[in-house]
Amino acid sequence: xxQSTKHRPGPLAGEVxxxxxxxxxxxxxxxxxxxxxxxQFVVLTALHKFGPMTPGALADLEGVKPPSMTRTxxxxxxxxxxxxxxxxxxxxxxxxxxxxxGNEEIKVTRRRRDxxxxxxxxxxxxxxxxxxxxxxxxxKRIAGQP
Amino acid sequence: xxQSTKHRPGPLAGEVxxxxxxxxxxxxxxxxxxxxxxxQFVVLTALHKFGPMTPGALADLEGVKPPSMTRTxxxxxxxxxxxxxxxxxxxxxxxxxxxxxGNEEIKVTRRRRDxxxxxxxxxxxxxxxxxxxxxxxxxKRIAGQP
DNA sequence: TATTGTTATACTCTATAACTATA
DNA sequence: TATAGTTATAGAGTATAACAATA
Numbered sequence: 001x002x003q004s005t006k007h008r009p010g011p012l013a014g015e016v017x018x019x020x021x022x023x024x025x026x027x028x029x030x031x032x033x034x035x036x037x038x039x040q041f042v043v044l045t046a047l048h049k050f051g052p053m054t055p056g057a058l059a060d061l062e063g064v065k066p067p068s069m070t071r072t073x074x075x076x077x078x079x080x081x082x083x084x085x086x087x088x089x090x091x092x093x094x095x096x097x098x099x100x101x102g103n104e105e106i107k108v109t110r111r112r113r114d115x116x117x118x119x120x121x122x123x124x125x126x127x128x129x130x131x132x133x134x135x136x137x138x139x140k141r142i143a144g145q146p
Numbered sequence: 147x148x149q150s151t152k153h154r155p156g157p158l159a160g161e162v163x164x165x166x167x168x169x170x171x172x173x174x175x176x177x178x179x180x181x182x183x184x185x186q187f188v189v190l191t192a193l194h195k196f197g198p199m200t201p202g203a204l205a206d207l208e209g210v211k212p213p214s215m216t217r218t219x220x221x222x223x224x225x226x227x228x229x230x231x232x233x234x235x236x237x238x239x240x241x242x243x244x245x246x247x248g249n250e251e252i253k254v255t256r257r258r259r260d261x262x263x264x265x266x267x268x269x270x271x272x273x274x275x276x277x278x279x280x281x282x283x284x285x286k287r288i289a290g291q292p
Numbered sequence: 293t294a295t296t297g298t299t300a301t302a303c304t305c306t307a308t309a310a311c312t313a314t315a
Numbered sequence: 316t317a318t319a320g321t322t323a324t325a326g327a328g329t330a331t332a333a334c335a336a337t338a
Contacts, residue, residue, distance in 0.1 A: 007275045009267035012282075013260040016267070017173060019282035020166040022289035027163060029209065039305075056319060063175065068306050070321060092314045092319045114159040120288040121155035121162070128284055129153045135281030136158075136165035138274055142266040143168035185328075202296065214329050216298060238296045238337045 016139070023117070030116040035109055036081075039064075043072055044081055044102050052085065052097040081105050162285070169263070176262040181255055182227075185210075189218055190227055190248050198231065198243040227251050 005011050028038075035041070039062070046061055047053060053061075059069035073096050076082040081102030087093035121129060151157050174184075181187070185208070192207055193199060199207075205215035219242050222228040227248035233239035267275060 006279045007272060009264045009275070010260070012267050012275055012279055013263040014256065015282040016169065016278055017260060017263060019285035019289070020169050023162065023166050023285050024170060026289045037304085054319075055321095064305090065307060066320065067308085067322080071305075087319095090315075090319085094320070110160065114156070114163060117159040117163060117288075118155045121158050124284065124288075126153060129155070129158055131277055131280050132162055132284055133152045133158055134277050136161040138270065138278055139165035139169050142263075142270075143165070143172045183327085200296080201298095210328090211330060212297065213299080213331085217328075233296095236296085236338070240297070 020139075027113055027117060031113060035112065036079075036105065040072055040076055040081075041106075041109060043069075043076060043096075044098060044106050047082060047096060047098040048103065048106055052095040054087070054093050054095060056093075058096065076102070166285075173259060173263060177259065181258065182225075182251065186218055186222055186225075186227075187252075187255060189215075189222060189242075190244060190252050193228060193242060193244040194249065194252055198241040200233070200239050200241060202239075204242065222248070 006015060036044070042062060043058055046058060055069045055073050056066055058073070059066045062069065064072075073082065073084070076096075077084060081099060082096050083099055085095045085097055087095055121132070124132070152161060182190070188208060189204055192204060201215045201219050202212055204219070205212045208215065210218075219228065219230070222242075223230060227245060228242050229245055231241045231243055233241055267278070270278070
């Protein structure tokens with residue numbers, strides 16, 4: 001396939017999808033036995049990023065139904081990584097907040113997961129790393145905030 | 147965070163991981179109702195790429211245990227996307243092969259999944275697309291073949 | 293005896309439907 | 316009556332252990 005072909009949006013889409021899939025697959029492979037399940041970990045990172053949220057808002061954000069999020073939140077609470085706080089105005093609602101232990105867990109897990117990728121990136125030239133930094137910005141822009 | 151900081155392997159690893167995660171999450175969101183479950187689809191693509199394989203080899207490749215792969219392969223066979231063929235030399239083994247319908251399914255699914263990403267890439271400049279093309283190559287190199 | 297694949301069984305995560313408490 | 320969250324129950328997908336067939 002020619003270079004110019006790969007720069008057209010259609011063919012490039014396949015290239016980007018494959019590249020992203022393979023990197024994430026490798027990152028998953030490098031996942032430690034002690035790591036939290038992914039669906040629990042992403043809730044911790046959401047709480048870290050947006051602050052305390054209701055289970056309903058977390059369910060919407062993660063694209064699961066409320067009963068599933070109830071389970072996930074309960075598991076995180078039992079592990080001591082999150083806690084439920086009553087909403088002050090609306091007593092139907094519950095706010096889920098990150099605990100100090102949860103915050104620490106995020107940091108440790110990220111370090112462990114990124115170890116392999118960091119090593120690989122170290123084998124690239126500074127120019128290649130710059131290309132990846134720019135590409136990361138573009139991809140995040142395309143994908144939107146969440 | 148400064149530009150130079152992001153170009154160091156450690157911080158860059160986080161950026162790359164986040165960017166890849168978000169793009170794949172959006173792609174999953176855009177997934178059609180008619181699409182095969184991911185674990186079935188990746189088996190079809192493996193058969194497309196490597197040709198007929200045993201269930202055991204597929205299990206190793208996808209990182210699941212043999213009983214799980216038996217289930218997945220059976221589902222694909224019932225859908226008519228794959229078929230089992232007896233091994234000629236070693237009659238303990240079974241070869242799983244892609245059918246013509248399975249081949250067609252791969253093409254259709256890929257087109258559907260990449261539609262959203264293609265549209266997003268169309269909003270970028272040619273230079274930005276070139277950056278993404280180069281980055282895709284780098285990421286595939288880092289991640290290795292599978 | 294070792295290997296390949298399957299069956300039996302249990303656990304996890306998800307969903308839909310029904311229920312409780314509050315607005 | 317509507318909304319937020321939970322509980323009850325069922326459906327996928329995966330794993331471990333035990334089994335059958337073949338080498």
